[in-house]
Amino acid sequence: MKQRINLLIAFSIVAMIVLSAVQCYLVKTTYDYKVAQFHTEIKEDIAKITNDYSDIDSAYVNKKEMLYKQLAQNYVLGKKSKITIKNTLIENESNDALTRKLQLRFKRDFPNIAIDFAIVLNKFVIYNSYRKTDTIFSEKPLIQNKIYGNLKSLNNAFLVRNYVSTTNGPASLKDYKLLTEDSMYVSVIDWEMIIFERMKMILLLSLLSILTLITLFVIAIKALIKQKKVSDVKTDFINNITHELKTPLTTLGISTKILERKDIRENEAQFSCVLNTISRQNTRLQSLIDQVMANSLGEDEIELQKEKIDAESFLKNIVADFKIAFPKVTIETHFNTNETSLVLDKFHLTTALLNVLENAVKYGSNTITIKTELIKNQFNISIKDDGIGISKNKHSLLFDKFYRVEEGNLHNTKGLGLGLFYVKQIIKAHQGTIDVISDLGKGSEFTIMFKV
Numbered sequence: 001m002k003q004r005i006n007l008l009i010a011f012s013i014v015a016m017i018v019l020s021a022v023q024c025y026l027v028k029t030t031y032d033y034k035v036a037q038f039h040t041e042i043k044e045d046i047a048k049i050t051n052d053y054s055d056i057d058s059a060y061v062n063k064k065e066m067l068y069k070q071l072a073q074n075y076v077l078g079k080k081s082k083i084t085i086k087n088t089l090i091e092n093e094s095n096d097a098l099t100r101k102l103q104l105r106f107k108r109d110f111p112n113i114a115i116d117f118a119i120v121l122n123k124f125v126i127y128n129s130y131r132k133t134d135t136i137f138s139e140k141p142l143i144q145n146k147i148y149g150n151l152k153s154l155n156n157a158f159l160v161r162n163y164v165s166t167t168n169g170p171a172s173l174k175d176y177k178l179l180t181e182d183s184m185y186v187s188v189i190d191w192e193m194i195i196f197e198r199m200k201m202i203l204l205l206s207l208l209s210i211l212t213l214i215t216l217f218v219i220a221i222k223a224l225i226k227q228k229k230v231s232d233v234k235t236d237f238i239n240n241i242t243h244e245l246k247t248p249l250t251t252l253g254i255s256t257k258i259l260e261r262k263d264i265r266e267n268e269a270q271f272s273c274v275l276n277t278i279s280r281q282n283t284r285l286q287s288l289i290d291q292v293m294a295n296s297l298g299e300d301e302i303e304l305q306k307e308k309i310d311a312e313s314f315l316k317n318i319v320a321d322f323k324i325a326f327p328k329v330t331i332e333t334h335f336n337t338n339e340t341s342l343v344l345d346k347f348h349l350t351t352a353l354l355n356v357l358e359n360a361v362k363y364g365s366n367t368i369t370i371k372t373e374l375i376k377n378q379f380n381i382s383i384k385d386d387g388i389g390i391s392k393n394k395h396s397l398l399f400d401k402f403y404r405v406e407e408g409n410l411h412n413t414k415g416l417g418l419g420l421f422y423v424k425q426i427i428k429a430h431q432g433t434i435d436v437i438s439d440l441g442k443g444s445e446f447t448i449m450f451k452v
Contacts, residue, residue, distance in 0.1 A: 005225075009224065012220060019213055020210055020213065023209060023213075026206070027199075027206050030199065031195065034195050034198050034199055038188075038191065038195060039158050042158075042188065043160045046106075046160050046184070067088075068180060069170040069173075069178070070170070071088055071089065072173060072176060073169075073172055074088075075134075082136050082137060085124070085137075086124070086137050089124065090121070090146065092147065095148050098148050099148050099150060102117065102148065102149070113188055113191075113194065115186055115188055115189070116150050116151045116187045117149045117150070117184060117186045118143060118146045118148070118150070118151035118157070118184070118185050119147055119182050119183070119184050119185075120143065120145045120147065120182060120183055121145050121180065121182045122139060122181045122182060123135070123137070123138045123139075123180060123181040124136040124137055124138075125138065125179040126176055126179075127177055127179065128173075128175045128176045128177065141185065147182065149184075151185060151187055154185050157186055157187040158186060158187075159184070160185065160186045161183070162182075163183070163184075164180070165178075166178070166179050248282075248285050249281075249285070251277060252278060252281050252282070255277050256278075259271070304344075304345040304348060304430070306343050306345050307343065307346065308342070309344065310339065310340070310341060311337055311379060312335050312337065312338065312339075312340065314342070314346065314350075315333070315335065315353075316333075318350055318353050318357075319370065329361055329365065329366060330366060330367040331369075332370070333369075334369070334370070334371040334372070335370075335372045336371070336372055336373050340374060342450060344430055345426075345429075348429070349426060351426070352423040352427065353381075353448075355420065355423050356446050360387055360444070365385035365443070368383065368384070368386075369382075369383075370384075374452065377452045378449055379452050380449050381447070381448040381449075382445060383445070383447075383448075384443065385444055387443055388441065389440045389442045389443050390436070390438040390439070390440065392438075398436060399420050399421055399424040431451065432450040432451070434447065434448050435449075
């Protein structure tokens, strides 16, 4: 049983991890799709306002072409170095003006988002029909090659467009052509928050799904563990009741066989002794059956025969009877409630208090102290012992049906685990309460409280 439950728990854990991983994968896939969708939207919108810059200011396009032609002439005829040509392109004085123009357009067309952008030059190539192609430079997109824009880095930016332009060279280089390639990169400020806003419902549903999964898992595991405990308790109870019933039944069987003997039947003293043994064992069997039956009732089903009694006299009688049964146990009493009257069921409450006292003896107590107090119309009975005590993590189980404290030598502590359960039911039937203070190796103190 234990191995099967452990396997079920292990399987449940693996299943929960797998389902959680699948949920996370679906969220990640949705996130990637939303990011791609967002990028596509930005690309399409920006493409409408950056078509070769012509709808911003065609003069800048003309200036760009004039600059390219001038630089081509400086390179071919003026013998300028490639690095000089590159620096002139990047540091051109018209760059800032076009950057501001684009920024204003972005603010107008995208009022709800803030955009940083950069247009970087990737290639600048001169070629003609008679000479091989001369590449001034050709590099991967780098922020250092920015010719327009306010973007500081390409790390969090995405490509909006890649534009290749072919133009004729200047009049002095009529056989030459210019090939240029530039790329626009865009970074949306707080784009993560925009994506999060779009995924808010999906994330909420995913979170609720995972929480529901975990909650169901925890409930299932708790139920499984509880079921295991119930199974163990039932097994323990069956073993205990079997042991308790076996002794009187064995004695009855032996006594019956003895009565079959002629010499016993003819000896009146021996015959009476055997009959007394049979009577005692029969009474014991009946007591065990009554105990089980009584503890099958809830506190609402117990029929109390209440009567008015003197609390101190009632407790003194219980102590006197207990001393006869356990003469070796020291009982100390401190009754501080003179002439207090209570309305209760003497029979059931006597049984309940004796159960507490007998439990103390079962678990190693040699001295028991009984104390009474009257506090704010509440009658308190304290029963303190010097037994083995009870671990704090076991306190919540003490009054459960069939539960028995596992500390100490369990096999030498007889019982059905019904005593304290019965005590709790009787106290609750009287609208009272019972608390316990105990720790392993430090004894126990049970406090029973009734309203006066």
